[in-house]
Amino acid sequence: MKKKFDTKTLDLILGKMIETVGNSKDEIFRIGEQCRKDYESLSDELRDVKQMVGEIIDKGDKLETQSRFARKRLSEVSMHFKDYTEAEVRDAYEKAHQLQMELTMNRQMEKQLRDRRDDIERRLFSLTETIERAEGLVSQISVVMNYLMSDLKQVGEALEDAKLKQDFGLKIIEAQEEERKRLSREIHDGPAQMMANVMMRSDLIERVYKERGADEALGEVKSLKKMVRNALYEVRRIIYDLRPMALDDLGLVPTLRKYLQTIEEYHSKTKISYTSIGEERRLPSKYEVALFRLVQESVQNALKHADAKEILVKIEITRSNVTVIIKDNGKGFDVNEKKSESFGIIGMRERVELLQGQLSIDSKIGTGTVVLIQVPLVN
Numbered sequence: 441m442k443k444k445f446d447t448k449t450l451d452l453i454l455g456k457m458i459e460t461v462g463n464s465k466d467e468i469f470r471i472g473e474q475c476r477k478d479y480e481s482l483s484d485e486l487r488d489v490k491q492m493v494g495e496i497i498d499k500g501d502k503l504e505t506q507s508r509f510a511r512k513r514l515s516e517v518s519m520h521f522k523d524y525t526e527a528e529v530r531d532a533y534e535k536a537h538q539l540q541m542e543l544t545m546n547r548q549m550e551k552q553l554r555d556r557r558d559d560i561e562r563r564l565f566s567l568t569e570t571i572e573r574a575e576g577l578v579s580q581i582s583v584v585m586n587y588l589m590s591d592l593k594q595v596g597e598a599l600e601d602a603k604l605k606q607d608f609g610l611k612i613i614e615a616q617e618e619e620r621k622r623l624s625r626e627i628h629d630g631p632a633q634m635m636a637n638v639m640m641r642s643d644l645i646e647r648v649y650k651e652r653g654a655d656e657a658l659g660e661v662k663s664l665k666k667m668v669r670n671a672l673y674e675v676r677r678i679i680y681d682l683r684p685m686a687l688d689d690l691g692l693v694p695t696l697r698k699y700l701q702t703i704e705e706y707h708s709k710t711k712i713s714y715t716s717i718g719e720e721r722r723l724p725s726k727y728e729v730a731l732f733r734l735v736q737e738s739v740q741n742a743l744k745h746a747d748a749k750e751i752l753v754k755i756e757i758t759r760s761n762v763t764v765i766i767k768d769n770g771k772g773f774d775v776n777e778k779k780s781e782s783f784g785i786i787g788m789r790e791r792v793e794l795l796q797g798q799l800s801i802d803s804k805i806g807t808g809t810v811v812l813i814q815v816p817l818v819n
Contacts, residue, residue, distance in 0.1 A: 458585065465581040472574030479567045486560045493553045500550060503543040510536035638667055684732070692728040693720045693755065696735060700753060707743055711750050718757040727815065730791045731755075731764060737788055738766040738811045746770020746809060764813040772803045 514536040517524050524532075645664065649657035686695040693716050704712040722728075735753060742748040748770035756763045785801065788811075792799040797815035 461581060461584055465578060465585065468574050468577050468581065472571055472578065475567050475571045475574065479564060479571065482560050482564050482567070486557065486564065489553055489557045489560065493550065493557060496546060496550045496553060500543065500546040503539060503546055507536070507539040507543050510539045638664060638671070687728055687732055688725075691720075691722045692731055693757075695728075695732060696753070696755065699732075699736070700739070703739060703743075710743060710748060712739070713750070713752045715752075715754045716756075717754070719759070721757065723757070723762070723817070727762065727795065727817070730795055731762060731813070731815065734788055734791055734813055735764060735766060742766070742768035742770055742809065746772065748808070759817070761817055762813075762815045764811075764815075766811040766813075767808065769808045772805045772807050772809055774805060775801055775803050 510532070514532045517529050517532040521529065642664065645657050645660045648660055684695050684699065686698060697714055697716070700712045700714045704710065723731075735755075739751060739753065742751050746768055748768035750769045752765070752767040754765045754767075789799050792813060792815065795815045796818070797813065800812045801809065802812070803809035
């Protein structure tokens, strides 16, 4: 069996993805910030090391000069050993040795400082690359986040919309079957029964005429005529519910007027006001049928679900568009709450979208409902 796709699961997965990517972005940002701090610290240390290298080189140059003079002095003393006292010889030797030791230590210190300088410069170069890569990754992740939070969100919404349309299609099929059952029952219990009675009464009239004479037969004919009239009324009522013939003969405005008068008479506790302004002219058939059904659905919703006591229907027809307002003082509803009966609203939106129009429903619990339909007239 094919598993039914659950858009809530997609939203959950998408939420986890966004959370994970967001955490990764924060972690990379923290790494980048730590690298910047390390870069600043190493830059300060490199400046100090370079200064120390310069100082140690200057000191080494001085020691080199002093050591060269000390070696020269020692060489002279050694060559003219007899001309110098033992203390002078010892002093020349110790001074040359001391300067040589200091020069050796200076050179070792210079080498260590140079190595440290080179190591810091390599680390700074590596940190620069890491910072640049971190910035690039943060930028790329931001793009991914925007994609996840916008484009893929729209995919979820599109799937949800597709699911609603699929459910709406199933509801249409169910409604069609229910409508067929209702029509079958109405025709069977109404016109079909009446026509069967007509056949029986016609046989009765023939027998009465033969047995009791023309006067009593005439009375039966009058009764039969009344029965046929009632059957004709029922047939016309059923046809009107399916599609008012006046819509084809007279147009939208007169048909709505007659329909709303009939509904008001049937629902005696509800007052229905109808206003038509602008041009009272014929529209293309697809507009008249769709707008009639939209008003019919809105009025039926106000009567069945809102328990409205007052309903206002206003239609304005201009050269470029049609505007319809259906307002009631019923109990209202939460437009953000999805209910099974909201498929009627989905059907209304479908009709309006087919006409490239706009449908807005403003309602709050306890304050009634206002349905606004705006449809452009395309020549």
